[in-house]
Amino acid sequence: MTAVRQPQAPSEDPSEDPSTIAMPARPRVTIVTGADDRYAPLAEELIASVRAHRSLNAIDLSLIATGMSPAVTERLRPKVENLADGAWNIAQAGQRAGKRDWLMARVNKLFTRDYFPGYDVYIWIDADAWVCDPTAIDGLLEGVRRAGLAVGYDDTPTSALDLEVRAWVGGWALGRTYCMKHARRARLSPEELRRLARARPFNNGVFALAGDAPHWPVIQANMSRLVRKGRIFGANQMAIVMAVHLDGLPVEIMPHACNYLDVPRVCARSGAFVEATIPHHRVGILHLASRDAMRTDPTLEMDLLDTEGRPVRRSLRYRPESLARRDPSASGA
Structure with a gap:
């Protein structure tokens, strides 16, 4: 039976739950992303969005450079605790990718423990996503404590x-x-x-794994198997699906707010991004998947609605000045 766990209220005594993962009271946590030159500005915005929240100050930031030029690498190096050059962890994936180094991050994200050993929790966030509300990180950490793996479903229409x-x-x-x-x-x-056939795919643009979770070698082996015959694109998500639905490893399903892929609304009171559906919960991590034009042009804005149905024009990219003004947990508030 597939060990899929839905979000639930924490136990009053976690030690009574045999399925929980043993972690230190203050685990060493790193948020990891990957980028080439094209995605470097987005990675900088993700990094800035994490550092804007005082509650996340104890979390290290790690960057995998996937074909990044030396000048861009040196510009980003001071912004993170760890930086490593990406590599094709699965040789056959590199052979099939050819010169498409931008696909490297889709493999690297499943090997973050190898790049940055020694952490209790690894949180991967795609470079085209950013942290709106730090409670999303708290949720991912709780998901890891419960199941070792925390990830949400892919709710994009495709x-x-x-x-x-x-x-x-x-x-x-x-x-x-x-x-x-x-x-x-x-x-x-x-x-x-x-x-x-009927499994719901996960979106691993945002996911978290315990450093000692048994999922690592299983997911990596699944990825190796998938790229032998299939495509790199999509295989990284399928590797996790297989670990859960074929290999029976546990997973904590995270709410959509932890990897928000839809068009948000804007809170009429605070100006923060919120979910489009009532009761308009705060968006935790906003992911710009498939928004090619906005990922390329930081000045691009789009027509949105606020929670009272009024039109608002905003960019979905990280804006430090608006976050600092509207988020009481942000530095400088």
């Missing part, structure tokens, strides 16, 4: 459980899910395909 219609035969729709598509490309066995 990755939902909805079937992708492939053909119509005799009035019947023949379709495949996101996980089924990638499992077939990797030529997994019919039994594995059956078990993965």
